[in-house]
Amino acid sequence: MSVSDLKPGVIKECQICRSKKIYEILDLGHSGLCDSLLTKNDLNKFEKSYPLKLLKCRNCHLLQINYVVDNKEVFHLDYPYKSGITKTLKDLLHNTSKYAVKNYKFSKKPLAIDIGSNDGTLLEGFKNQGFKVLGVEPTNIAKLANKKGIKTIQKFFDNKTARIIKKRYQKADVITGTNIFAHINKLDSLMNGVKSLIDRKNGIFITESHYAVNILDEMQFDSIYHEHLRFYLLKPLIYLLNKYGFKVIDASRIPNYAGSIRVTATLNKNIKPKTNVKKIIDQEKKRGFYSEKKYKQYAKKVISVRKNLSEMLWKLKLKRKKIAGVGCPGRSITLLAYCNITNQLIDYIAEQASSLKLNMFTPSTHIKIIDEKYMIKNQPDYALILSWHYGKNVMKNLRNKGYKGKFIMPLPKPRILN
Ligand SMILES: [Zn+2]
Structure with a gap:
C-alpha cells in the first residue's frame, strides 16, 4: 500500500x-x-x-x-515568508549545495531542482557552483525568485508537475527539499514525482526536515502547527524513502530551522551508506525515542511551560508592566494560542521594518504586529522573545538598537533575563 x-x-x-x-x-x-x-x-x-x-x-x-488543512489554504498566494530574509539563513541554505558538491560526483552540466524553493535562496548556492537550476514554488514568492534569475515554476510539486518538468528538462542530478516531508500533503505524488525526475545512476535526493529529537530535547512544541503535518526521526524517514525504492546513504544533524536532519538518498543500490546513518539510528534507540515513556515526559513538561509562562506574564501585568512580543515567526502563533497569551497581555509584537507582516494581527490571539522602531521609542518594561530559537542574536540586536528593558525567554523554560 x-x-x-x-x-x-x-x-x-x-x-x-x-x-x-x-x-x-x-x-x-x-x-x-x-x-x-x-x-x-x-x-x-x-x-x-x-x-x-x-x-x-x-x-x-x-x-x-x-x-489536515487544505494546502491551498495554508500556502496561499500571499504567503508572507521569504527564506532569503536573513544572512544566517542564507548561509545555512547555501550549505546544502556545498555539501552536495563536496560529497558526490555530478555530470558536466548538472541540473539541481528544489521543491518548495521559496525565493530561490537554496538554488542560488547550486547556481554559484555551476549548476543549472530549477525551482518549484506554489506561492507568489516564485515571481521574486524569477526576478532574481532563479528559474522557478509556480506550481505545487506533485507527479503532474514532475511530468511537465520531465518534458522540458534533463534528468536531475540533485533534487532538494527543505521541510517538504513536513509540508506537502500529497506525499505519494511527491515521491513518485521525485523518482521520475532523478537520474537513476548518480542522482541524489537531499531532504532536510525539522528533527524530532530537537523538538523534544529543546521543548520546541511551538513548531507544531498546521503547516507541519509530520515530524521525523531518522527511522520513519528511511521507512518512507525505502518504500519508493530509495536507499538512504547519508544522514547528519544540521542547525537549520532550530535543528534539522539532512538525509541523502539515491536509487542506485550500489552506493554504500555512510556510517552516520547507523550511528543516528542507534542514538535514537538508546535515548528512548521509540518508546512511549519519552513522550509522556515531554507532554508533562509542555503543560508546565504553559502554566509557568502564563503565571509569569499575568503577575507582570498586575504590576502594570508593559510587555511587547519580539519577532513573529510561524511558531509564535502556536506558543501564543496554546499559552493563551492574547492582546490582553501583550501590547504588540515588534518586527523588523522589512517584514511582510507589519500592521497585521495574530490569528486566535489578536496581537498587532508593528515596526520595531516603535518598541525602541516606547521602551516596554519586558520584551517576550517569540523567536527564542534565535534568542541570543535577537537580544543582542535589540540592545544595539537601544532597547533598555528586560527580556523574557519563553522556552525551553520561561525565564526573565536582564
Ligand atoms: Zn506509521
Whole structure:
C-alpha cells in the first residue's frame, strides 16, 4: 500500500505506514493558521481555527498532527515568508549545495531542482557552483525568485508537475527539499514525482526536515502547527524513502530551522551508506525515542511551560508592566494560542521594518504586529522573545538598537533575563 495523499480533515491513520496504531501525545487546543494573519477588519468577523494535536505512530515512529488543512489554504498566494530574509539563513541554505558538491560526483552540466524553493535562496548556492537550476514554488514568492534569475515554476510539486518538468528538462542530478516531508500533503505524488525526475545512476535526493529529537530535547512544541503535518526521526524517514525504492546513504544533524536532519538518498543500490546513518539510528534507540515513556515526559513538561509562562506574564501585568512580543515567526502563533497569551497581555509584537507582516494581527490571539522602531521609542518594561530559537542574536540586536528593558525567554523554560 502506498503512503497516503491526504485529504483535508481529521487524520485517522499513520500518514506514511497507514497503521491505525496512532496515539495522542499533546493536545494544543484549536489554532488559526500561522501564516494567515488577520487585518484590522478581520477582527470583527468570524474566525476560523483548527484542532491541533500531536500524535505518534507505534509502528513506524512518525510524529504527526491530527488535522489536515487544505494546502491551498495554508500556502496561499500571499504567503508572507521569504527564506532569503536573513544572512544566517542564507548561509545555512547555501550549505546544502556545498555539501552536495563536496560529497558526490555530478555530470558536466548538472541540473539541481528544489521543491518548495521559496525565493530561490537554496538554488542560488547550486547556481554559484555551476549548476543549472530549477525551482518549484506554489506561492507568489516564485515571481521574486524569477526576478532574481532563479528559474522557478509556480506550481505545487506533485507527479503532474514532475511530468511537465520531465518534458522540458534533463534528468536531475540533485533534487532538494527543505521541510517538504513536513509540508506537502500529497506525499505519494511527491515521491513518485521525485523518482521520475532523478537520474537513476548518480542522482541524489537531499531532504532536510525539522528533527524530532530537537523538538523534544529543546521543548520546541511551538513548531507544531498546521503547516507541519509530520515530524521525523531518522527511522520513519528511511521507512518512507525505502518504500519508493530509495536507499538512504547519508544522514547528519544540521542547525537549520532550530535543528534539522539532512538525509541523502539515491536509487542506485550500489552506493554504500555512510556510517552516520547507523550511528543516528542507534542514538535514537538508546535515548528512548521509540518508546512511549519519552513522550509522556515531554507532554508533562509542555503543560508546565504553559502554566509557568502564563503565571509569569499575568503577575507582570498586575504590576502594570508593559510587555511587547519580539519577532513573529510561524511558531509564535502556536506558543501564543496554546499559552493563551492574547492582546490582553501583550501590547504588540515588534518586527523588523522589512517584514511582510507589519500592521497585521495574530490569528486566535489578536496581537498587532508593528515596526520595531516603535518598541525602541516606547521602551516596554519586558520584551517576550517569540523567536527564542534565535534568542541570543535577537537580544543582542535589540540592545544595539537601544532597547533598555528586560527580556523574557519563553522556552525551553520561561525565564526573565536582564
Ligand atoms: Zn506509521
